Amino acid sequence: xxxxxxxxxxxxxxxxxQRSWALxxxxxxxxxxxxxxxxxxxxxxxxxxxxxxxxxxxRINANFEEIxxxxxxxxxxxxxxxxxxxxxxxxxxxxxxxxxxxxxSVFVHxxxxxxxxxxxxxxxxxxxxxxxxxxxxxxxxxxxxxWTQALVHAGLFxxxxxxxxxxxxxxxxxWKNYAAVSAAKVALEAITRNIALxxxxxxxxxxxxxxxxxxxxxxNRIPGSAFLKENALERxxxxxxTTPEDVANVVYLLTTKEAQWITGTVVKxxxxxxxx
Numbered sequence: 051x052x053x054x055x056x057x058x059x060x061x062x063x064x065x066x067x068q069r070s071w072a073l074x075x076x077x078x079x080x081x082x083x084x085x086x087x088x089x090x091x092x093x094x095x096x097x098x099x100x101x102x103x104x105x106x107x108x109r110i111n112a113n114f115e116e117i118x119x120x121x122x123x124x125x126x127x128x129x130x131x132x133x134x135x136x137x138x139x140x141x142x143x144x145x146x147x148x149x150x151x152x153x154x155s156v157f158v159h160x161x162x163x164x165x166x167x168x169x170x171x172x173x174x175x176x177x178x179x180x181x182x183x184x185x186x187x188x189x190x191x192x193x194x195x196x197w198t199q200a201l202v203h204a205g206l207f208x209x210x211x212x213x214x215x216x217x218x219x220x221x222x223x224x225w226k227n228y229a230a231v232s233a234a235k236v237a238l239e240a241i242t243r244n245i246a247l248x249x250x251x252x253x254x255x256x257x258x259x260x261x262x263x264x265x266x267x268x269x270n271r272i273p274g275s276a277f278l279k280e281n282a283l284e285r286x287x288x289x290x291x292t293t294p295e296d297v298a299n300v301v302y303l304l305t306t307k308e309a310q311w312i313t314g315t316v317v318k319x320x321x322x323x324x325x326x
Contacts, residue, residue: 080266082160084294153208163189190234246314255313262292262320
């Protein structure tokens with residue numbers, strides 16, 4: 051756990067946004083980090099759950115420092131947020147952070163932990179197996195429900211909470227080496243729809259954002275990512291790739307009062323890339 055209560059900057063209590071927390075899973079880079087910065091600029095206190103190596107900590111801490119300079123409370127937990135025991139332990143620590151007059155009103159799922167292996171290989175490359183599917187589904191889909199259920203039972207959500215998960219065009223398109231992640235994205239969307247339905251009485255709205263091809267660390271791990279970027283540029287009528295900031299802007303839009311009637315759907319944020 052990386053925070054000190056004494057280091058928190060006091061936020062104005064007359065601003066309801068300033069009294070709300072955003073919890074972001076996988077928020078140390080890419081879409082998650084862009085979202086954290088956007089919401090911090092809008093006055094949300096930020097909690098980031100991430101799993102990173104020591105080699106990356108210096109770069110990550112520079113981004114974290116940028117958030118603290120925005121005058122909001124900030125905490126991060128470098129733990130595997132896909133494991134039930136880590137979820138439970140993290141929530142106990144989060145309960146110490148969130149004051150009685152505060153609640154988590156935004157929960158963003160941005161975990162990118164999946165197997166990128168081919169189903170078939172004649173070159174000696176390891177093929178996708180059942181365990182690869184299970185690990186990917188648990189991390190990139192089922193963990194959304196694990197966290198949602200635990201946060202509801204802990205009483206940490208606000209009366210009007212927005213849950214947002216990141217999906218991709220791989221939900222319907224077949225890409226080489228993407229089978230496990232594709233299956234996880236489909237499951238993620240199904241879980242999100244059912245959260246929107248079954249947790250509606252608790253004031254929860256849940257949606258997925260389908261981002262266009264975005265040049266992030268996660269994308270560049272995909273074999274053939276250069277082709278995906280080239281193809282996206284050819285298809286996009288606006289002539290550029292989606293940026294993490296494009297996506298973060300729409301996350302924020304979905305947190306506003308005006309968006310409270312949007313739930314159980316997939317919002318495309320791709321500049322028209324998926325039109326063709």
